[in-house]
Amino acid sequence: QKEVEQDPGPLSVPEGAIVSLNCTYSNSAFQYFMWYRQYSRKGPELLMYTYSSGNKEDGRFTAQVDKSSKYISLFIRDSQPSDSATYLCAMNGGRRALTFGSGTRLQVQP
Amino acid sequence: DAGVIQSPRHEVTEMGQEVTLRCKPISGHNSLFWYRQTMMRGLELLIYFNNNVPIDDSGMPEDRFSAKMPNASFSTLKIQPSEPRDSAVYFCASSSRPGLAGVKHTETQYFGPGTRLLVL
Numbered sequence: 001q002k003e004v005e006q007d008p009g010p011l012s013v014p015e016g017a018i019v020s021l022n023c024t025y026s027n028s029a030f031q032y033f034m035w036y037r038q039y040s041r042k043g044p045e046l047l048m049y050t051y052s053s054g055n056k057e058d059g060r061f062t063a064q065v066d067k068s069s070k071y072i073s074l075f076i077r078d079s080q081p082s083d084s085a086t087y088l089c090a091m092n093g094g095r096r097a098l099t100f101g102s103g104t105r106l107q108v109q110p
Numbered sequence: 111d112a113g114v115i116q117s118p119r120h121e122v123t124e125m126g127q128e129v130t131l132r133c134k135p136i137s138g139h140n141s142l143f144w145y146r147q148t149m150m151r152g153l154e155l156l157i158y159f160n161n162n163v164p165i166d167d168s169g170m171p172e173d174r175f176s177a178k179m180p181n182a183s184f185s186t187l188k189i190q191p192s193e194p195r196d197s198a199v200y201f202c203a204s205s206s207r208p209g210l211a212g213v214k215h216t217e218t219q220y221f222g223p224g225t226r227l228l229v230l
Contacts, residue, residue: 043114043201043221044153088153096141097166098219102152 003027006089006101014109019076023089023101026070031093033065035074038086038103047087048074079108114222116202122228128190131225134183135204143203143219144177144187153201159185192229199224 006023013019021035032051036044050056053067062075072091076083089101115134123129135142143158157167159179167177174193179185189196201224205217 041224043203043223045221046218049218096160096217097143097155097158097169099155100153 001026002102003099004089004091004101007104008102010105010107012107012109013079015079015081017079017108019074019079019083019106019108021074021076021087021089021104021106023072024070025072025091025099027091027093027099028070029093030091030099032091033063033072034090034098035061035063036088036090036100038088040085044088076106079106081108081110084108114202114204114220116200116222116225118225119223120226120228122230123192124230125193126191127229128188129192129196129227129229131187131189131200131202131227133185133187133202133222135185135202136220137183139204139206139220140182141205141217142179142185143205144185145201145203145221146198147201147224148198156187156200189227192227194229197227197229199226201225 004025034049035047037047038044048058048063050063050065053065056063060077064073084107086103086105088103090098092098117132141160144156145153146156147153156169157177158165162179175189177187201221203219203221205219
């Protein structure tokens, strides 16, 4: 079993929809939780990070962490075609190396 | 700032050949990470350096892989001999570790554009 599980999708939604992306994990040592966005043929870029449990909002993006359930989410409000990308969750704790989910491919249809 | 620079962007080689991937981290960053991305296994850490010293190489697949960081502005990942199963996108990332006061702020890893390697 992988340390971080993420549904690969693809997830296709109409423009303006609310998107929910999720990851589950098994390592209780994880303390930092991140979401990276990767456009086709590009490197991942950090969208948001959260320390421990709680919510964090940045514009149209909201990250949630529930450590008791070992479950993290990224919500995208008013999704745009430019949000079409692969979204990777990542986490670490104890060691600096990040453990990534496999990524969810999102397609926002205009 | 030019960001993390990787070269070459694409590499096609034949099985058994030596492959060298190069990375220039962001100036001022003291940590450098090499990742490999495949459809089957996703994004995996191969090795990372802190202040030019290899800290964790547990992700390096086997002895055919080696990485060096001779100075703060340059790193190489070498595969010798290469095999078809090494075909992947190899990413380099760099970061600047936060000070002790930033205990709730993990560092941001900035990724380069990647090198697409195809071993025939």
